[in-house]
Amino acid sequence: MSLFSSLSVSASGMAAQRTRAALLVENIANAETTRTQDGGPYRRKDAIFQTAPVASDFASELDSQLQTGVMVSAISIDPRPPEKQYAPGHPDADADGYVSMPHMNPAEDMVDLTGANRSYQANVAAISSVKDMIQKTIDLLRA
Amino acid sequence: MIDSLTNSLQHYMDLLTMRQKLVASNIANADTPGYKTQDIDFQTSLESVMDGGIPHQVEVKGLTIKNDGNNVDLDREARLLAENDLRFSIATNLMKGAFATVKEAIKENL
Numbered sequence: 001m002s003l004f005s006s007l008s009v010s011a012s013g014m015a016a017q018r019t020r021a022a023l024l025v026e027n028i029a030n031a032e033t034t035r036t037q038d039g040g041p042y043r044r045k046d047a048i049f050q051t052a053p054v055a056s057d058f059a060s061e062l063d064s065q066l067q068t069g070v071m072v073s074a075i076s077i078d079p080r081p082p083e084k085q086y087a088p089g090h091p092d093a094d095a096d097g098y099v100s101m102p103h104m105n106p107a108e109d110m111v112d113l114t115g116a117n118r119s120y121q122a123n124v125a126a127i128s129s130v131k132d133m134i135q136k137t138i139d140l141l142r143a
Numbered sequence: 144m145i146d147s148l149t150n151s152l153q154h155y156m157d158l159l160t161m162r163q164k165l166v167a168s169n170i171a172n173a174d175t176p177g178y179k180t181q182d183i184d185f186q187t188s189l190e191s192v193m194d195g196g197i198p199h200q201v202e203v204k205g206l207t208i209k210n211d212g213n214n215v216d217l218d219r220e221a222r223l224l225a226e227n228d229l230r231f232s233i234a235t236n237l238m239k240g241a242f243a244t245v246k247e248a249i250k251e252n253l
Contacts, residue, residue: 003160006167013171020174049175068168070175119173122217126167129224133163136235137156140242 003137006130008054012069013123019072020047021116024109031104034092042102044078046112078103149241154192156234158185161198163227170220176211179203180219 023045033042050073080103088097165181172178180203188198206214 003163006160006164009164009167009171013167013173016171017174049172051172051175051178068172068178068181070171115174118217119170122170122173122221125221126170126224129228130163130167132228133160133231136232140235140238 003130003134005054007127009069010123010126010130012052012054012071013126014120016047016049016070016072017116017120017123020049021113021120023047023075024113024116027104027109028106028113031102031106033102034090034099041082041100043082044080044102044104044109046076046078047072048074048076050074145241145245149238151193152234152238152241154189156231156238158183158189158192158198159227159231159234162223163231165200166220166223166227169215170217170224172213173215173217173220174213176213178213178215180206180215182223 027044030042036042049070051068052071054069082100083103084098085101086097087093087099090099093099162183162185165183169180169182182201182203184199184201192198203214206216206219208214
């Protein structure tokens with residue numbers, strides 16, 4: 001049993017939260033994007049999390065059952081229809097003068113971003129605590 | 144290990160390590176839909192590990208379940224993180240003391 005594998009668990013949490021934060025930032029940056037490669041306006045993305053075993057060559061069977069990391073299993077794309085905005089002068093306006101804008105709620109993204117930030121910090125705290133325990137075990141050798 | 148005290152301490156530290164691992168998993172999965180908080184039943188686990196058994200892993204009851212089926216409480220995990228750290232610190236300090244005693248005995252013989 002080793003404390004080192006806990007570090008991998010927390011690291012997987014940090015990676016997942018970082019991916020989530022990256023998607024949220026992308027959403028905010030594209031809040032008014034009307035053209036995408038797939039056609040149509042930008043659609044809000046979000047990360048879906050799933051538990052994942054943290055593989056280690058040295059982990060025993062019991063160990064691998066005990067530790068559950070996390071990974072981004074899918075990226076969901078907002079199914080809500082785009083918002084119509086009346087802007088006849090816009091090059092992407094339809095025949096009636098309406099432009100399809102991304103369905104975006106900045107508050108939603110900012111709140112999620114705060115959540116991702118908080119979870120990331122919690123993982124960092126877990127890493128430093130485990131590091132502390134490892135250091136104390138190493139210090140036993142110096143007693 | 145050296146004697147029954149260090150033996151017990153070793154089991155205690157093993158168990159704390161395992162618990163810390165579960166806390167790290169809980170924190171990493173704080174936003175995973177459907178994830179349930181994992182913990183070990185410390186008392187029964189310590190008794191069983193002392194007898195050469197394996198620890199009892201349990202799902203924690205009584206936590207608020209969020210809309211996505213997840214019931215991780217970050218404040219609870221933060222408390223356990225700190226608690227495990229301190230308990231581990233006590234164990235290593237006791238272990239240090241046990242080692243120092245042995246070292247002293249070796250020195251006197253020189």
